[in-house]
Amino acid sequence: SAVISQKPSRDICQRGTSLTIQCQVDSQVTMMFWYRQQPGQSLTLIATANQGSEATYESGFVIDKFPISRPNLTFSTLTVSNMSPEDSSIYLCSVDGQADEQYFGPGTRLTVT
Amino acid sequence: GENVEQHPSTLSVQEGDSAVIKCTYSDSASNYFPWYKQELGKGPQLIIDIRSNVGEKKDQRIAVTLNKTAKHFSLHITETQPEDSAVYFCAASYTDKLIFGTGTRLQVFP
Numbered sequence: 001s002a003v004i005s006q007k008p009s010r011d012i013c014q015r016g017t018s019l020t021i022q023c024q025v026d027s028q029v030t031m032m033f034w035y036r037q038q039p040g041q042s043l044t045l046i047a048t049a050n051q052g053s054e055a056t057y058e059s060g061f062v063i064d065k066f067p068i069s070r071p072n073l074t075f076s077t078l079t080v081s082n083m084s085p086e087d088s089s090i091y092l093c094s095v096d097g098q099a100d101e102q103y104f105g106p107g108t109r110l111t112v113t
Numbered sequence: 114g115e116n117v118e119q120h121p122s123t124l125s126v127q128e129g130d131s132a133v134i135k136c137t138y139s140d141s142a143s144n145y146f147p148w149y150k151q152e153l154g155k156g157p158q159l160i161i162d163i164r165s166n167v168g169e170k171k172d173q174r175i176a177v178t179l180n181k182t183a184k185h186f187s188l189h190i191t192e193t194q195p196e197d198s199a200v201y202f203c204a205a206s207y208t209d210k211l212i213f214g215t216g217t218r219l220q221v222f223p
Binding site for chain 1: 162
């Protein structure tokens with residue numbers, strides 16, 4: 001399985017500001033996914049990012065709020081824009097493996113005050 | 114779209130006992146069913162998975178069963194140990210995505 005790192009591991013941000021989260025994988029992958037996990041909850045897919053194309057967003061998530069970049073096959077960023085306390089969550093990236101498998105990074109724990 | 118239900122939400126067992134977590138899915142086209150373990154402060158870890166052409170799969174103390182007709186699948190952990198304590202998530206494939214269950218918090222008491 002791939003080794004995935006995320007930066008930052010945690011952050012405390014003021015409302016109205018933006019934070020960019022980085023996801024780095026140690027091998028080339030086709031698909032990268034961004035999830036949100038609110039405290040004590042399950043994982044909700046924000047968007048799917050393929051290299052060389054626009055990210056595909058799930059219902060309830062929009063590009064203006066969560067812009068995503070995928071400049072190459074090993075890296076992606078998710079920006080949480082104009083943050084409010086409701087954006088306090090764990091943000092997880094994952095990558096596809098062989099045949100539908102997904103492997104997750106350690107997550108970024110975001111607190112918005 | 115796909116919906117995945119997971120039960121129970123919490124499960125407490127004595128060390129050495131077995132634990133069973135059950136999930137049901139709604140989309141008959143789903144063909145891949147992974148299970149993840151999430152420890153406190155960490156990302157989910159893939160621990161076992163099963164595909165729709167298989168009814169059961171085992172890996173040491175953990176096993177997963179799939180009933181395609183009833184659209185449910187289960188995780189079985191035998192001889193539980195305190196280090197099995199974590200939140201477990203089931204998931205089902207839906208197009209090129211995974212839809213996750215609501216999670217089960219397993220506590221194993223020594």
